[in-house]
Amino acid sequence: xxxxxxxxxxxxxxxxxxxxxxxxxxxxxxxxxxxxxxxxxxxxxxxxxxxxxxxxxxxxxxxxxxxxxxxxxxxxxxxxxxxxxxxxxxxxxxxxxxxxxxxxxxxxxxxxxxxxxxxxxxxxxxxxxxxxxxxxxxxxxxxxxxxxxxxxxxxxxxxxxxxxxxxxxxxxxxxxxxxxxxxxxxxxxxxxxxxxxxxxxxxxxxxxxxxxxxxxxxxxxxxxxxxxxxxxxxxxxxxxxxxxxxxxxxxxxxxxxxxxxxxxxxxxxxxxxxxxxxxxx
Numbered sequence: 001x002x003x004x005x006x007x008x009x010x011x012x013x014x015x016x017x018x019x020x021x022x023x024x025x026x027x028x029x030x031x032x033x034x035x036x037x038x039x040x041x042x043x044x045x046x047x048x049x050x051x052x053x054x055x056x057x058x059x060x061x062x063x064x065x066x067x068x069x070x071x072x073x074x075x076x077x078x079x080x081x082x083x084x085x086x087x088x089x090x091x092x093x094x095x096x097x098x099x100x101x102x103x104x105x106x107x108x109x110x111x112x113x114x115x116x117x118x119x120x121x122x123x124x125x126x127x128x129x130x131x132x133x134x135x136x137x138x139x140x141x142x143x144x145x146x147x148x149x150x151x152x153x154x155x156x157x158x159x160x161x162x163x164x165x166x167x168x169x170x171x172x173x174x175x176x177x178x179x180x181x182x183x184x185x186x187x188x189x190x191x192x193x194x195x196x197x198x199x200x201x202x203x204x205x206x207x208x209x210x211x212x213x214x215x216x217x218x219x220x221x222x223x224x225x226x227x228x229x230x231x232x233x234x235x236x237x238x239x240x241x242x243x244x245x246x247x248x249x250x251x252x253x254x255x256x257x258x259x260x261x262x263x264x265x266x267x268x269x270x271x272x273x274x275x276x277x278x279x280x281x
Contacts, residue, residue, distance in 0.1 A: 002045075003116055006038040007108035008281045009099040010139065011165065011243040011250055013201075014210035017183060025135070025151045026180055031207060032100075032136070032152075033145045033160055035279040037167065039105055040090040041068070043112040050084045051076070058091040067133060071106035074129050075113040079120045085113055094273060096173035098244030100140065106133045107140030145280045147199060159200040163279050166237070166251040166259040168228050171271030174218060179245040182217045204252060208239045218246040225249060228266070235262035 010032050018027040051072040053062045064070055072085045087109060093101030107130055114121050121129070123141070130137035135152040146155040201207060219226040225247050232240035232251030236258060240251040253259040256276060263274050 003043045003112050005041055005043070005108055005112050007041055007093075007101070007104040007140070008034040008036065008038040008143070009093045009101055009104060009277075010034050010136075011099065011167075011279065012212060013160070013204075013239075013252075014207050014241075015212040015214060015244065016210060017180075017213040021151075026183070027150065028148065028152055030148045030152065031145065031158060031160075031201075032139050032148050032155075033163075033279045034140075034143055034281045035165060035167075035277045036281045037093055037099070037275050037277045038281070039093050039101060039108075041105065041108050041112060042088040042090075043109065043116055044086040045113075045116045046084040046086055048084045049076075049082060051087070052084070053087045053089065055089045055091060058089070058095075060089070060091060060095070067102045067106040067137075068109050071109040071129075071133055071137075072113060074132065075110055075117075075121075078125070078129055079113075079117055081117060081120075083117075085109075085116075094169045094173075094248065096175060097169050097248040098174070098242060098246045099248055100136055100244065103134050103137045104140045106130070107137050107143075110137075111141060156199055160280050161201060161204075163204070164253045164256045164259045165275075165277045165279060166232060166235075166253065166262045166266075167248060167275040167277055168232070168250070168263070168266065169248045169273045169275075170222070170224050170228065171269070171273060172222070172247060174222070174245060174247045176245040179214050179217050182221075183214065204238050212241045212243075214245050215242045218242060222247055224269070228272075231266045232262055235265045237262060 013031040015030040127138045145160040237251030
């Protein structure tokens, strides 16, 4: 018995870092939105115990160092299953790109495995397991736009109007830990910064001033990220910023045609990867 499902990427429509906690994690406030760019996962329940993961053509590890593998093993343990799980991951989302691909893969494995095995775990239990795998994995369990607080695990649903993105990945990876390690900001106990009436975004002009607090760190080390972001703004984006800890940047447009023209005008370097995507997916 098998199941095929998509694991969507996400963008941070804004990202504020409130400070560093004593445990080393950072308190954030961010608006997560799933987008149409996605990985593909094929899951098969087996009588043979254990987890087997294949990531053809990606160069990704296929053992417990892969979050999807750990998600499958964690599910089987939590469900008390004597069976196993075969997972084939077809990677489309750039790795270490600020788009949450690994976290989304892990969440898709949890959701898919729960479906394959007859839903032995509740939604809240899946979210508990997800948090053990990573701070933003619970978001992908829900799969809807959300205002994220805490380390990203405290989620409130948000209504977000449809949007089109010109997405540009400069072709290199950036470590999330490295970016946060370079952000010197003590925990101030500051109150939440965002006030969204009824947790609904009426217009993207509301969030345009909020920015991404990690942008300056990445742009200082990798000036091409700033060049791409400013290029999208010059091409008419309603807002343009880096997603998450980068280095992927996006420009938000009202139509796909506008986003397509913006990418054409950028003429990014040969190693850049560009995508036309929609949200919220």
